[in-house]
Amino acid sequence: xxxxxxxxxxxxxxxxxxxxxxxxxxxxxxxxxxxxxxxxxxxxxxxxxxxxxxxxxxxxxxxxxxxxxxxxxxxxxxxxxxxxxxxxxxxxxxxxxxxxxxxxxxxxxxxx
Amino acid sequence: xxxxxxxxxxxxxxxxxxxxxxxxxxxxxxxxxxxxxxxxxxxxxxxxxxxxxxxxxxxxxxxxxxxxxxxxxxxxxxxxxxxxxxxxxxxxxxxxxxxxxxxxxxxxxxxx
Numbered sequence: 001x002x003x004x005x006x007x008x009x010x011x012x013x014x015x016x017x018x019x020x021x022x023x024x025x026x027x028x029x030x031x032x033x034x035x036x037x038x039x040x041x042x043x044x045x046x047x048x049x050x051x052x053x054x055x056x057x058x059x060x061x062x063x064x065x066x067x068x069x070x071x072x073x074x075x076x077x078x079x080x081x082x083x084x085x086x087x088x089x090x091x092x093x094x095x096x097x098x099x100x101x102x103x104x105x106x107x108x109x110x111x112x
Numbered sequence: 113x114x115x116x117x118x119x120x121x122x123x124x125x126x127x128x129x130x131x132x133x134x135x136x137x138x139x140x141x142x143x144x145x146x147x148x149x150x151x152x153x154x155x156x157x158x159x160x161x162x163x164x165x166x167x168x169x170x171x172x173x174x175x176x177x178x179x180x181x182x183x184x185x186x187x188x189x190x191x192x193x194x195x196x197x198x199x200x201x202x203x204x205x206x207x208x209x210x211x212x213x214x215x216x217x218x219x220x221x222x223x224x
Contacts, residue, residue: 031211042203042217043155088154099145099168100213102154 006089006103014111019076021106023089026070033090033100034063034074043088046074081112114138116206116216117186124222125194133189133219137206144187145205145213146179155203161187194223 007022023032031050035043047063049056049072056063062075076083086107090100117136125131137144142163147155157171161181172179176194181187191198201220205213 033212035215043205043215045212045214048212090155099157099160099171101157102147104154 006087006106008106009104010107010109012109012111013079015079015081017079019079019083019108019110021074021087021108023072023074023091023103024070025072025089025091025101027093029067029091029093031092032065032072034061034072035088035090035102037086037088037105039085046087076108079108079110081110084108084110116204116214118202118204118216118219120219121217122220122222124224126224127195128193131191131194131198131221131223133191133202133204133221134186135189135204135206135216136186137204138208138214141206141208141214143207143210143213144181145207146187146189147203147205149201149203149218151200158189191221194221196223199223 005024011019013019029051031048033048034046036046037043047056047058049063049065051067054065060077065072086105088102088105090102092100116138119134123131144161146158148158149155159172159179160168163181164183176192178190199222201218203215203218205215207213
């Protein structure tokens with residue numbers, strides 16, 4: 001079964017609006033990462049947040065982690081058309097093998 | 113420092129042929145991961161390797177698939193006797209420590 005599941009599956013917003021994506025997972029983790037994938041391309045690493053952290057920022061990105069609820073959120077502020085992509089969360093399994101389990105992604109479309 | 117290099121970018125094979133996918137990790141990275149992505153889906157973990165060792169192959173199909181990461185040279189994902197269901201994008205990632213992973217652009221395998 002999926003370790004990470006993103007919600008919503010698809011999101012369409014106007015340029016300048018904020019976009020929020022959520023990720024839920026099932027088992028304990030050491031860290032959680034968010035990636036972006038443009039259509040037909042490879043993945044770009046956005047942010048890594050460790051299990052003892054609650055919030056991290058990087059430019060227009062803000063990631064929160066709630067280990068009690070086993071969930072994370074990615075907020076993109078002041079979205080741009082170039083933010084159009086699929087966004088995935090990836091979690092390790094806290095088992096020491098450092099393999100990452102990806103969710104099915106949120107497809108974000110930012111309309112100009 | 114070049115990123116993770118995968119080749120070929122696109123590979124077409126007829127049913128029953130062999131497919132060899134190559135991945136050169138970033139300089140200094142000794143951890144390599146292979147993932148498979150079916151259309152409109154997230155990435156599925158296949159195998160985690162360190163130099164000359166397979167650490168975790170729990171995501172690899174039991175038959176026809178094999179992976180190696182020799183002391184010298186790239187990591188190779190080998191698929192024997194390909195079938196249509198093997199058509200997918202195969203991504204390689206490398207890491208210096210097993211935490212943050214850097215992904216290549218992927219190899220898109222089409223089986224005809």
